Amino acid sequence: MCATRPRVVFADDHRMVAEGITRLLDGRYELAALAQDGHALLAHVRKEAPDLVLSDINMPGCNGLDVLKILRSEGNTVPFVFLTMHAEPALAATAMRTGANGYVLKLSAGEELLVALQQVLDGRSYVTPSLGARYLRGHMGDLHELTPKQREVLRLVGTGLRSKQIAAQLGLSVRTVEAHKYTIMQILDVHSTLELVRRSEELGLFF
Known part of the structure; x- marks a missing residue:
């Protein structure tokens, strides 16, 4: 069929x-x-x-x-x-x-x-x-300023992990993970985790 x-x-x-x-x-x-x-x-x-x-x-x-x-x-x-x-x-x-x-x-x-x-x-x-x-080039300068830890947080956000899970995996506090996410969200001009994931997908940041 x-x-x-x-x-x-x-x-x-x-x-x-x-x-x-x-x-x-x-x-x-x-x-x-x-x-x-x-x-x-x-x-x-x-x-x-x-x-x-x-x-x-x-x-x-x-x-x-x-x-x-x-x-x-x-x-x-x-x-x-x-x-x-x-x-x-x-x-x-x-x-x-x-x-x-x-x-x-x-x-x-x-x-x-x-x-x-x-x-x-x-x-x-x-x-x-x-x-x-x-x-993406319009944001590239700011993205280069991200710390290795912030880049790792972004990668794990893209896998669908929650802040608590990311914190456990990276040995950080949940508060620190949220602070990293906030910094990245400001750079990409988004206002929620869902928007962060979607914008990162649009820009090919997870590939």
Whole structure:
């Protein structure tokens, strides 16, 4: 018996792009709906309850970021991937902070997009590598100032260990571990352990 293909709602107001991506997805994904503006995208996601959303950012009526904000405010956690021509690391960071699971450049569309979609469906995040590297360089000076112990704490946070477990493994107090985490969180501009893990994954710090 064939496995059920993941259902995707796709949004892009450029016909040629939409047709090309639709062909790329064919055979691997079931296209639940195709939208050409943000309002239609929001309606389709609410109606179809897809496994994945793939969307441009700039669209008529309501842009992709606004659609994502609305969905997340409603408690909708559907995996959401942006496919865009905008190659600004700051915009990619904003999208991921808003709740996106992936950010792929249209110039990279093809095999990379398929890899990104699979990673997101597997519960991971994906940012086009060149963007992740450029964003990381903005923090690189501070990251080089981390002590070896702080780097080890970050690595163990990425394995899913809690502060008490990390403290026991490194022979530190829980308070010291929390202090190290706080320092790293300030550098990466995040405000919780969940955000720290997610941002570190986006930037490839656990690989």
